[in-house]
Amino acid sequence: MTTVVSSILESLASAGKAFDINEAGSREALIEHSRALISALEIPSEFVQRSFWAEPAMSAIIRLAVDVKLFQLLKEAGDAGVTPSTLSEKTEINELLLRRLMSHLVTMHIITYRDGAFHSTPLSKGLAEEKYQHSISFCYDVSRPSFNGFPQFFKSTKYKSPTAGGIDGPFQDAHKTLLPFFEWLVTTPPHLQHFDLFMGAYRAGKANWYSPGFYPVSDNLISGFDPSISDVLLVDVGGGRGHDLAAYAAAHQSACPGRLILQDREAVIADVVAENSDKELPFEVQAHDFFTSQTVRDARAYYLHSILHDWSDEESILILQNLVLALKKGYSRVLLNEIVVIEEKPTLAATSMDMMMLAHFAVRERTEANWREILEKAGLKVVKIYSYPGIAESVIEAELA
């Protein structure tokens, strides 16, 4: 074990040097080596304690914290922090119970305790933001029951791989529904809102698809943009609440030569419109079902972020075929922002997303060969695949074959 630990420490030291000079991917590498170090050091009893008591208790307390606005109260208290008695008064949690719950958050490094008061950390301040509060609710209320049900569910199905696109997977079993995931979200408020904000948060803070060193927007899209073909630069197909387009618009204010269009389901677009009734959005919105023909023709690019991974191969081909009809040959690009699984070198981001897919859609994340196959079947060809250090998702650029 000494050798394993020494070798991980060497990797940590070298990733630490890269981190000091802000090298892309070094922060993620440090986290990964730290995980490896814990695995190498932890004995089984400690592993069981951490994984099956400490972490479930922590996430349960954090979910409870959403209801009583705990992280917001700590954030508002600033440097002075909050004493247990004041926090008990404000949250209406019995002081003894509160102290016990908070102590656990202290040992899990979520908050700190000093000079008789609880204090926020950069992490807990971040978690106080609305998008993370909704993400916590979605992950705890919707995803966690689906994962908890895995052992019983798979035993009952004799460990068969669930049918892709089916309505009888772990999610349906856990939530006692026959509805597909996206339909269930609409019928069970506030889960649709929680999910949509979770989508805007789950990879926030990482390099964006258009960041320098990732997909070269100016070379590949702006250059060659021809308003005489169409004045639309980008259509975000299934773009949720438009967080990707909003970020793109903010980053390209002076260099956005064409229209930006957000498309999603009726219920999602209705929420976007209602919530922004007093604001001017930096993009247009359209209700569009991507299983029907694309209505915006000849745009420079159609962007699909985390869309096809929710669907079986057959359904994904159908979605692409509905898009293909709108593409201008040699001009329009299809940009899939998706995980490309490397089976020999899986990452936690890729395998945990794969588990989310297994739990909620009974589908899987895809390898490069899988992506090429479905694109080809839809009449498209891959131009190039762009990746970025430490980012799970790649941009697969495709065009009409």
Ligand SMILES: C[S@@+](CC[C@H](N)C(=O)[O-])C[C@H]1O[C@@H](n2cnc3c(N)ncnc32)[C@H](O)[C@@H]1O
């Ligand atoms: C996994 S989310 C991805 C959202 C967004 N692209 C992102 O990366 O954050 C999938 C999106 O597809 C939308 N969606 C599901 N079925 C759809 C359909 N038939 N037509 C259009 N959008 C759909 C959902 O409402 C949701 O916003």
